Every structure is written in C-alpha cells, then in structure tokens.
Amino acid sequence: MDAWPLLSRGDRLDGFRLLESDGSEELFDRLESRDQAELLDQLAPRERRTWMRCLDPDDAADLIQESADESRPALLELLDETTRHQVTALLAYKEDEAGGLMNPRYARLRPEMTVDEALSYLRRQNPERVQNLNYPYVLDQEQRLLGVVSLRRLVASPTSHLVRDIMNEEVICVDEGMDQEQVSEIFAEHDLIVIPVVDARHHVKGIVTVDDIVDVVREEATEDMHKIGGSEALDAPYLQVRLLEIVRKRVVWLAVLLVLEFMTVLVMRGFDETLKRAVILAAFVPLIIASGGNSGSQAATLVVRAMALGEVRLRDWWRVIRREIAVGLLLGSTLGALGLCVALTWYSIDPEPFKGHALAVASTVAMSVLCVALWGTLAGSTLPLLLQRLGLDPASASAPLVATLVDASGLLIYFTIAGLLLTGTLL
Amino acid sequence: MDAWPLLSRGDRLDGFRLLESDGSEELFDRLESRDQAELLDQLAPRERRTWMRCLDPDDAADLIQESADESRPALLELLDETTRHQVTALLAYKEDEAGGLMNPRYARLRPEMTVDEALSYLRRQNPERVQNLNYPYVLDQEQRLLGVVSLRRLVASPTSHLVRDIMNEEVICVDEGMDQEQVSEIFAEHDLIVIPVVDARHHVKGIVTVDDIVDVVREEATEDMHKIGGSEALDAPYLQVRLLEIVRKRVVWLAVLLVLEFMTVLVMRGFDETLKRAVILAAFVPLIIASGGNSGSQAATLVVRAMALGEVRLRDWWRVIRREIAVGLLLGSTLGALGLCVALTWYSIDPEPFKGHALAVASTVAMSVLCVALWGTLAGSTLPLLLQRLGLDPASASAPLVATLVDASGLLIYFTIAGLLLTGTLL
Numbered sequence: 089m090d091a092w093p094l095l096s097r098g099d100r101l102d103g104f105r106l107l108e109s110d111g112s113e114e115l116f117d118r119l120e121s122r123d124q125a126e127l128l129d130q131l132a133p134r135e136r137r138t139w140m141r142c143l144d145p146d147d148a149a150d151l152i153q154e155s156a157d158e159s160r161p162a163l164l165e166l167l168d169e170t171t172r173h174q175v176t177a178l179l180a181y182k183e184d185e186a187g188g189l190m191n192p193r194y195a196r197l198r199p200e201m202t203v204d205e206a207l208s209y210l211r212r213q214n215p216e217r218v219q220n221l222n223y224p225y226v227l228d229q230e231q232r233l234l235g236v237v238s239l240r241r242l243v244a245s246p247t248s249h250l251v252r253d254i255m256n257e258e259v260i261c262v263d264e265g266m267d268q269e270q271v272s273e274i275f276a277e278h279d280l281i282v283i284p285v286v287d288a289r290h291h292v293k294g295i296v297t298v299d300d301i302v303d304v305v306r307e308e309a310t311e312d313m314h315k316i317g318g319s320e321a322l323d324a325p326y327l328q329v330r331l332l333e334i335v336r337k338r339v340v341w342l343a344v345l346l347v348l349e350f351m352t353v354l355v356m357r358g359f360d361e362t363l364k365r366a367v368i369l370a371a372f373v374p375l376i377i378a379s380g381g382n383s384g385s386q387a388a389t390l391v392v393r394a395m396a397l398g399e400v401r402l403r404d405w406w407r408v409i410r411r412e413i414a415v416g417l418l419l420g421s422t423l424g425a426l427g428l429c430v431a432l433t434w435y436s437i438d439p440e441p442f443k444g445h446a447l448a449v450a451s452t453v454a455m456s457v458l459c460v461a462l463w464g465t466l467a468g469s470t471l472p473l474l475l476q477r478l479g480l481d482p483a484s485a486s487a488p489l490v491a492t493l494v495d496a497s498g499l500l501i502y503f504t505i506a507g508l509l510l511t512g513t514l515l
Numbered sequence: 516m517d518a519w520p521l522l523s524r525g526d527r528l529d530g531f532r533l534l535e536s537d538g539s540e541e542l543f544d545r546l547e548s549r550d551q552a553e554l555l556d557q558l559a560p561r562e563r564r565t566w567m568r569c570l571d572p573d574d575a576a577d578l579i580q581e582s583a584d585e586s587r588p589a590l591l592e593l594l595d596e597t598t599r600h601q602v603t604a605l606l607a608y609k610e611d612e613a614g615g616l617m618n619p620r621y622a623r624l625r626p627e628m629t630v631d632e633a634l635s636y637l638r639r640q641n642p643e644r645v646q647n648l649n650y651p652y653v654l655d656q657e658q659r660l661l662g663v664v665s666l667r668r669l670v671a672s673p674t675s676h677l678v679r680d681i682m683n684e685e686v687i688c689v690d691e692g693m694d695q696e697q698v699s700e701i702f703a704e705h706d707l708i709v710i711p712v713v714d715a716r717h718h719v720k721g722i723v724t725v726d727d728i729v730d731v732v733r734e735e736a737t738e739d740m741h742k743i744g745g746s747e748a749l750d751a752p753y754l755q756v757r758l759l760e761i762v763r764k765r766v767v768w769l770a771v772l773l774v775l776e777f778m779t780v781l782v783m784r785g786f787d788e789t790l791k792r793a794v795i796l797a798a799f800v801p802l803i804i805a806s807g808g809n810s811g812s813q814a815a816t817l818v819v820r821a822m823a824l825g826e827v828r829l830r831d832w833w834r835v836i837r838r839e840i841a842v843g844l845l846l847g848s849t850l851g852a853l854g855l856c857v858a859l860t861w862y863s864i865d866p867e868p869f870k871g872h873a874l875a876v877a878s879t880v881a882m883s884v885l886c887v888a889l890w891g892t893l894a895g896s897t898l899p900l901l902l903q904r905l906g907l908d909p910a911s912a913s914a915p916l917v918a919t920l921v922d923a924s925g926l927l928i929y930f931t932i933a934g935l936l937l938t939g940t941l942l
Contacts (some may be wrong), residue, residue, distance in 0.1 A: 118704060211671040221667050222649040239666055240648050244638040272729070277545060279726040281708060298725050299706035302699070305729055309736030310820055313743065317816025317914060318809055326821035327834060334838075335845045338813055345809050346850055346884070350857050352801035357868065363797055370790055370797045374779035374922050377801055381808070382745055382772050382915040386765055389744025389914075393737055394753035407754060411761075418762045423773055430777050441784065457773070487744060487816075487914035488809040495801050 101130050113142065121150035122324060129159070140166040144217065146191040146294075149178040178294075186271050187264040189304070190285045190294030193217055195224040199234055199252035203245045210239065219297050220282045226255045231291045233284055235259060261286045264293050268304045273398060275301045312396055315481065316389055318345070318488035345488055351496035352377075359503045366514040368441040369506055372431075372453050373499070379423055379457045380464035380498040381491030387412055387468030388490045395472055395482045405473045409466070416465030424458030445513045452502075452509045459505065460498040467494055528557050540569065548577035549751060556586070567593040571644065573618040573721075576605035605721075613698050614691040616731070617712045617721030620644055622651040626661055626679035630672045637666065646724050647709045653682045658718045660711055662686060688713045691720050695731045700825060702728045739823055742908065743816055745772070745915035772915055778923035779804075786930045793941040795868040796933055799858075799880050800926070806850055806884045807891035807925040808918030814839055814895030815917045822899055822909045832900045836893070843892030851885035872940045879929075879936045886932065887925040894921055 095103065104112055104127060116124060116139060124143075128136050128151070140148060140163060148171065152163050164172055174192045181187030195218045197206050206224070215221055226235040235255035245254050261284045262271050275283065275298055282297045311321035320337040322329050329337075356363070356373075363370050391408060394400040400408060431450035435442050442449050468490045472482035507515065522530065531539055531554060543551060543566060551570075555563050555578070567575060567590060575598065579590050591599055601619045608614030622645045624633050633651070642648055653662040662682035672681050688711045689698050702710065702725055711719045738748035747764040749756050756764075783790070783800075790797050818835060821827040827835060858877035862869050869876050895917045899909035934942065 207670060210667065215665070215667055238642070239670065240637065240642055243634055243666065243670060276726070276729050276733070281725070298708070298729065299703070302703050302725065302729055302732055305732045306703070306736070306824070309733070309740070310824065313736070313740055313816055313820045316740065316743065317820075318813045319817060322817070325824070325826040326817055327826060327831065327838070331838070331841055331845075335842055338810075338842065339846055339849050342806070342809055342813070342846060342850055342888070343853055346802070346806055346853055347857065349802045349805045350861075352805070353798050353857075353861065356798035356801065357865070360794060360798075360868070364791075364794055367787060367791055370800070371780050371783035371787075373797070373800055374783065374804055374926065375773070375776045378776045378779070378915075378919060378922060379769070379773055381918065382769055383765075385812075385913075385915050385918075386745045386769070389740055390746060390749070390753055393740045393744075397733070397737065397752070399752040399754060404754065411754070411758070414758055415762055415765065418758075419766055419769060422766050423769055426770055426773055430774065430780075434777075434780065438784070441787070461769070486812075488805075488812050491808065491812075491918065492805060495805060499801065 097126065097130070100127060116142070121147065121154045122328070124151050125154040128163075129155070136163075137166045141168065141171075144191055145171055145174040145178060145193060146189070149175045149188075152179065153183060181264065184268045185264070186262045186266045186268065186285045186296060187293065189268055189271065189296045189300050190264075191219060191297070192294040194220045194284075194292070194295040196227045196231075196292070197224050197237065197251050199226050199228070199250065199255065201251045202247065203242050203249045203251065203254070204247035206237070206251050207242055207247075210242075220295050223282050225259070225284055225292060225295075226251055227292060233259060233261060233286055233290055233292050236284075259284065261292075262296070263288070269308050269396075271296060272301045272304045272308070308396070312392065312483040315483040316392060316486050318342070318486040341486070341488070345492045348492050349495060352499055355496050355499040355503070359499075362503060362506065362515060366506070366510065368443075368449060368514075369452075369503075371441070372456075373502070375427075376453070376456050376460055376502045377495045377498045379427075380460040380494035382464070383416070383419055383423075383461045384464035384468035384490035384494045385487035387415075387465045388471060388485045389468075389487060391469045391472045392483050392485055395476065402473060402476055405470075408469055408473065412465050412469040413462075416462035419465060420458040420461040423461050424454040427457040428454035443514060445510070448510055448513050452506050455509065456502040456505045459501050460494070463497065463501060464490070464494045467497075524553065524557070527554060543569070548574065548581045549755070551578050552581040555590075556582070563590075564593045568595065568598075571618055572598055572601040572605060572620060573616070576602045576615075577610075579606065580610060608691065611695045612691070613689045613693040613695065613712045613723060614720065616695055616698065616723045616727050617691075618646060618724070619721040621647045621711075621719070621722040623654045623658075623719070624651050624664065624678050626653050626655070626677065626682065628678045629674065630669050630676045630678065630681070631674040633664075633678050634669055634674075637669075647722050650709055652686070652711055652719060652722075653678055654719060660686060660688060660713055660717055660719050663711075686711065688719075689723070690715070696735050696823075698723060699728045699731045699735070735823070739819065739910040742910035743819060743913050745769070745913040768913070768915070772919045775919050776922060779926055782923050782926040782930070786926075789930060789933065789942060793933075793937065795870075795876060795941075796879075796930075798868070799883075800929070802854075803880070803883050803887055803929045804922045804925045806854075807887040807921035809891070810843070810846055810850075810888045811891035811895035811917035811921045812914035814842075814892045815899060815912045816895075816914060818896045818899045819910050819912055822903065829900060829903055832897075835896055835900065839892050839896040840889075843889035846892060847885035847888040850888050851881040854884040855881035870941060872937070875937055875940050879933050882936070883929040883932050886928050887921070890924065890928060891917070891921045894924075 152160050195213055210221055213221055222239045223236055228234055235257040236259045237251055237255040241254055260278055264285050264287050282295050284292045285294050286292055314321045318341050428450050431453045435446040471485040475485055476482045579587050622640055637648055640648055649666045650663055655661055662684040663686045664678055664682040668681055687705055691712050691714050709722050709724045712721050713719055741748045745768050855877050858880045862873040898912040902911055903909045
C-alpha cells in the first residue's frame with residue numbers, strides 16, 4: 089500500500105493481478121477512490137462489473153465522481169438496480185456535505201420489536217455491508233428517526249422487552265446538507281462512532297461513520313494549508329497531480345501577486361529622489377519589507393487556523409484585533425531594537441555609507457521595523473476576518489498575499505519615517 | 516460549550532456551579548483537559564476529589580499533565596489506588612506516543628471461555644468505563660494478545676462455542692512507543708474503531724480509540740500550520756494562550772529571520788555603485804524578491820504537507836526535485852513574461868526613468884523574475900527534504916524562512932543579470 093503512489097499505471101495493474109483473490113479484494117478496498125477508478129479503467133468489462141459490485145454505495149459514488157464524465161453512465165450500468173438507485177441519489181449531493189459522505193445502508197429496528205427479534209435481525213445482517221450493527225437506529229414506518237439502541241444494551245436486556253422501552257431517544261443527528269467540516273466538529277465534540285443523516289422531515293437518509301471523518305479532518309487541513317501557502321488546493325496527492333494541473337493551480341495566485349506587487353515599483357519610483365540622495369536607504373528596503381511580510385504571514389496563519397478550528401469566530405473580531413495590536417507592539421519593539429543593534433553593528437564595521445549620521449539612520453531603521461511589523465501583524469490577522477465577513481474563505485489570506493499587501497504599504501511607512509527623521513541631515 | 520473559551524475564569528466557575536449534576540457531569544466530560552485543570556484548581560478539595568474520580572485513567576493523566584508541576588502529586592493522591600497506579604504508568608509515556616493516548620481499561624476475554632460466558636461477562640461491564648465492548652480482546656494469562664472477537668460475532672455464534680474458535684487472530688496492534696501520527700495513519704488505512712497498544716513482549720497495555728485519533732489528526736495539522744506560518748506551535752486555542760506566551764512563541768523565529776535578512780543589506784551594499792548609476796533597478800527590488808518568496812512559500816508548503824501525509828518520503832527526493840524544476844521553469848516563464856508586460860506598460864506611461872533602454876531594463880526584469888521564481892521553487896521544495904534528512908521537522912521550512920533565504924540570493928541573481936544585460940547601456 090505504501091508503495092502504491094510510487095508505481096506506474098502499468099505496474100499497478102500487474103501488481104493487482106498478481107495478488108490472490110483475498111489480497112486483491114483487500115487492496116481494492118483500501119485504495120483511494122481515485123486509484124480505484126484508474127485501476128478499473130484498465131480492466132476488462134466483466135472484471136469491472138465484479139469490482140463495482142463489491143463496493144458499498146458511498147464508495148461506488150465516490151469512485152464514479154473520480155471517473156471521467158463520459159464513463160460515468162457506463163459505470164452506473166454495472167451496478168444492480170437497488171444500488172444504482174442509491175448511488176444516483178448520493179451523486180446528487182455535493183462531495184463536501186453530510187449527504188455526500190453518507191452510506192445509505194444501515195441497520196434499522198422497529199420500536200415494537202422485542203429484544204429477541206432485534207438480536208436475531210442483527211445477527212442476519214452482513215457486517216461488511218452495514219456499518220452500524222453496534223448502534224442500530226430505531227425508525228417508524230415512514231423511516232423517521234425515533235431513537236438508537238446499542239447492541240450491548242440489547243444483549244444485556246431481557247429478551248422479551250420491547251426495543252421501544254430500552255432505546256435512547258436523544259440521538260444526535262445531522263442534516264443532509266450540513267458541511268462536512270461541521271459534521272466533523274460534532275463527531276469530535278461528542279466522541280461519536282456513527283451519526284445518522286436526516287432530511288428536513290427527520291427521515292433517515294443514511295449514516296456517516298467516524299473513519300470517514302478522520303479523512304475529512306485530514307482533507308480540510310490539507311486544503312487550508314495549500315491555500316495558506318498561496319496555491320489552490322491540489323485535491324490529490326502531490327506526486328499524483330499531473331504537471332500541467334499543478335502548474336495551473338499554482339500559477340494563478342503567483343500571477344495575481346506579481347501584478348499586485350507592481351504597487352511597490354510605483355512607491356519606489358515616488359521616492360526616487362530620496363533614494364538618489366541617500367542610497368543607504370535602498371540597502372534596508374528588503375529587510376524592512378521582510379519584517380512586515382514575516383509578521384503578517386505568522387499572524388494570518390494563526391488566525392486562519394484558529395477560525396478553521398472554531399476557536400475564533402467573526403464576532404470575536406475585536407478581541408483578535410485588540411490582542412494582535414498588543415502582540416504587534418511587543419513583537420515590533422523587540423524587532424525594532426534588534427534592527428537598531430544590527431544597523432549600529434554594521435556602522436562599526438563599515439561606516440562609509442552612513443555619512444556620519446549613524447544614529448539617525450539606525451533610528452529610522454528601528455522605527456520602521458517597529459511600525460511595519462505592527463502593521464503586518466494587524467493586516468495579517470484582520471484579512472482572514474474580513475474575507476469571512478465578505479463570505480469568502482479565510483484561508484485565502486495566504487502568507488504570500490499578506491506579504492505582498494504589506495510590501496507596498498511597508499515601503500510607504502519606511503519612506504515617511506525616513507523623511508521625518510533624516511530631513512536636514514541625509515535628506 | 517461553544518461559549519466556553521470566551522468566558523472568564525470566574526464566569527466559568529459560576530456557570531459550572533449553576534448546572535444540575537447531570538449537566539455539569541456532561542460539561543466536565545466534554546471540556547478539554549486544560550479547561551478541566553483550570554476548573555478543578557478553583558474548586559474545594561472535596562469537590563476536586565469527586566471530579567477526579569469520575570475521569571477515565573487516560574483523561575486523568577491528561578489533566579495532570581496540564582496542571583502546574585507543584586499540584587500534580589496532590590491530584591494523584593485524590594485517585595483510588597488502582598487508578599493511581601494506572602495513571603502513574605500512563606504519565607511515564609510521552610504525550611505524543613501511542614502509550615500517551617491509550618486507556619488502560621479495556622474489555623478482555625479468555626480463549627477458553629464459552630460464548631455464553633463471554634456475553635455474560637461483557638453484559639456486566641460498564642460501557643462508560645470500557646470503550647471496546649464491541650471489540651473485546653482475547654488475552655492469555657500473561658495478558659498477551661491472542662485475538663479479537665466482535666460482540667456481533669459473539670451474538671451470532673452458538674452459546675456453547677469457545678471464544679478461541681470464533682476469534683480473529685489477525686489483530687492489527689501498535690507498539691507503545693509509536694508516534695501518534697503513525698498511529699493515526701494506521702487507523703485511517705484500516706478504518707479502525709479501536710486498536711490495542713502492546714509492549715515488546717506483545718502484552719496489551721491499553722487501547723486507543725478512534726475519537727482520540729480525530730483529535731490527533733487535528734492537532735498535528737495545527738502544529739504544522741503554525742510552524743509553516745513561521746511561529747512555534749501554540750499548543751492551545753489561540754484566544755486562550757497568554758499574551759506573553761504567544762509573543763514568546765512568535766518572536767523567536769521573527770528575530771532569527773531579521774538577522775538572516777541582514778544578508779540582503781550586505782548584497783545591496785555590494786551593488787551600491789550599480790544602484791547609484793541606475794536607480795530604476797532599485798524600484799524593481801521588492802517585486803523581484805517577492806516573486807522568489809511567493810513561489811518558495813508555495814513549494815515549501817506543498818512539500819511539507821505532502822510529507823506529513825506520507826505522500827512524499829525522503830527517498831522520493833529526486834522525483835520531487837525533478838518535478839519542481841519543471842514546475843519552476845513553467846511558473847518562472849509565465850511570471851517572467853508577465854513581468855516583461857508590466858515593465859513595458861510602465862514604460863509606455865512613464866518613460867523617464869528607463870533613459871531610453873526600455874527593452875533592456877524590461878528584459879532584465881523578466882529574466883530575473885524567471886530565474887528567481889525557479890530558484891524559489893527549488894529552494895522551497897528542497898528545504899523540507901533537507902531538514903528531514905538532518906533529523907529536523909520538515910515543517911520548520913516555513914513560508915517566512917524560505918522567503919528570507921531566497922531574498923538575498925534573489926538579489927544576487929538580479930544584479931548579476933542586470934550586469935550581463937545592461938553593461939554598456941545603463942551601467
């Protein structure tokens with residue numbers, strides 16, 4: 089399994105064929121939908137039917153979603169009629185909502201069953217196909233959710249009792265349209281193994297199990313991280329994305345940032361005369377804007393992650409800003425002091441470019457680092473909140489975007505401070 | 516629960532006291548260990564004992580780990596003797612290894628029990644305290660793992676059969692010292708609900724359940740994201756970290772980066788004369804180095820995440836580098852072409868600073884963007900691999916660190932290209 093992503097298409101097919109039937113079934117089951125689709129594509133039609141039919145409806149739906157548009161109808165045709173209906177219903181949900189995660193096959197009991205009847209019903213179910221045998225749901229005749237009773241509770245109850253009398257009526261359930269991130273939060277908060285998905289009329293449509301939630305948590309973090317790095321989410325393992333696809337996902341933001349970065353050229357041009365008179369100011373430009381970019385990347389990443397985890401919500405905006413002002417002042421002062429030392433150390437080694445105004449130049453650097461770092465911290469922490477307010481994804485406040493936005497404004501701050509502190513001496 | 520992080524210490528205590536005993540038990544159970552420790556700290560000793568005793572050993576161990584060093588022995592004293600021994604054993608494990616995640620209370624069967632005996636044993640267990648009732652483990656007299664049998668299998672088997680004959684002997688288990696990230700991968704790969712933790716002699720020490728794994732996956736992603744943003748991992752919700760603590764975690768890297776960034780000052784100083792002769796070159800400095808920083812942040816983030824997910828391993832280094840050279844060339848060419856257009860557009864509006872050498876200057880910008888973006892991509896993707904090779908955390912290859920490293924070298928590339936293309940005209 090570990091080696092799978094590293095094999096070529098042909099090697100994968102050969103490897104798969106070499107396995108005994110048990111081994112190939114286990115391997116097929118454990119593959120990602122994307123890899124299953126690729127493998128199926130290379131098999132003969134009859135083999136394809138066998139493999140499609142051994143999938144659960146939710147896995148079959150995922151596989152079909154990963155296949156090329158034109159081959160989807162043919163894949164659906166391979167399923168038996170019941171499963172085809174279930175899979176078609178699942179395909180109507182978006183991939184990232186509860187309905188898109190759920191399995192429509194689950195164990196259900198009637199409230200008027202005795203414990204004995206319930207146990208013998210559960211005994212007959214195939215645990216490969218029904219994943220909530222330990223927590224069967226109790227439904228009325230219209231499939232409305234009435235309660236849940238654990239297998240252990242059934243085992244521990246007198247056989248003549250009714251399911252109705254021993255079931256737990258307080259069942260945590262989720263709406264079919266709920267976002268998968270929210271579903272995963274409910275799982276984490278209540279330590280659940282399985283959750284029923286219901287429609288507006290409280291009819292059970294399927295179940296979501298915790299193993300899918302582990303994948304959801306992982307995927308959502310990956311998407312956010314890709315965005316924070318300044319790229320679109322890759323949606324597939326890094327080494328498996330085609331070259332042109334990965335370039336397309338990365339080039340868009342980089343191009344936008346390059347155009348935005350043109351603002352810095354305009355600011356630099358605006359202070360042409362200042363730079364001609366004091367070339368030493370140019371020498372500090374990368375350092376000053378980097379201190380804004382770095383503190384901004386940091387603040388943006390922390391706030392984006394805190395928002396994704398639900399630790400910070402939009403209504404906390406003022407607490408975040410207040411906190412980041414304090415943090416920014418402390419960070420800025422430390423970095424400013426460090427900037428002062430660095431500039432003076434440089435002066436002690438190489439005094440020429442300072443033209444005798446070491447303290448004035450060093451103070452300009454220190455003050456600029458302080459203000460730019462504070463500004464970067466503030467901009468980086470506010471941007472995710474602003475994006476959320478506008479209905480956009482806070483994770484789009486990527487480290488490179490924040491750095492770019494802070495670059496031009498950082499230069500303005502730097503040259504303004506230089507104007508204030510150096511006019512009459514260097515300028 | 517949602518409001519908990521937003522309350523003050525005093526309000527939390529008041530809110531807690533206002534709840535009925537059922538409600539307060541549920542609330543206490545669902546709080547993070549950190550919040551439990553804080554609450555306990557404010558309660559009277561007798562109440563403290565009651566609450567400590569209602570915790571599972573693994574949760575008690577977590578709470579004690581979150582408490583101040585000096586109050587740990589007193590908290591241990593509150594437990595009954597058996598639990599105290601279990602908790603003391605758990606405290607010997609690191610928080611992030613399998614042993615640190617596990618619960619030492621689990622349901623165990625003997626191989627020579629009949630199905631009937633096994634069921635009646637399981638019926639007597641308290642499902643609040645033992646989390647693997649659906650999958651009890653079969654152990655020999657020395658607590659060595661022999662197999663597992665599902666509750667459903669027991670229910671479906673004739674009552675006179677022996678556990679030995681119906682158990683599944685192929686149990687996936689983990690070593691007590693295994694890193695929690697690896698444990699979570701095993702859960703994801705095999706869709707597990709619970710896994711036994713064994714020592715070197717195959718003795719079962721406890722169990723890890725999937726709900727803890729959801730937390731692990733989330734935590735590990737958060738740590739990586741904080742590091743990628745250029746800060747230390749916060750280890751607590753953003754709004755709950757004390758101000759000075761958050762400043763400390765953020766200032767260290769920023770200070771290191773500022774000192775590293777001093778290399779750019781030296782490079783700029785080295786090309787003093789070039790800048791004096793052609794001030795227009797200074798105007799493009801932020802844009803050029805940003806294109807390296809942005810492409811580098813992107814590449815580093817993608818590779819760090821791919822490594823965390825196990826999609827890229829150290830031995831794949833050559834595939835990664837080959838791929839990033841190709842990606843970098845394509846990204847660089849696109850950005851370079853865009854840079855050419857931007858420079859020429861500027862020239863058409865404001866020709867003065869180009870001093871009649873528009874095409875030469877624009878070509879310098881385009882070539883520099885191409886080379887710097889390629890270099891950034893390459894540096895960003897190689898650094899995480901290099902850190903891993905050195906036994907360090909690849910996630911330390913943060914966006915700001917990569918940007919900083921690429922800044923000074925990017926300037927060198929820029930001025931070298933300017934020297935080649937502009938000598939004889941502007942220079």
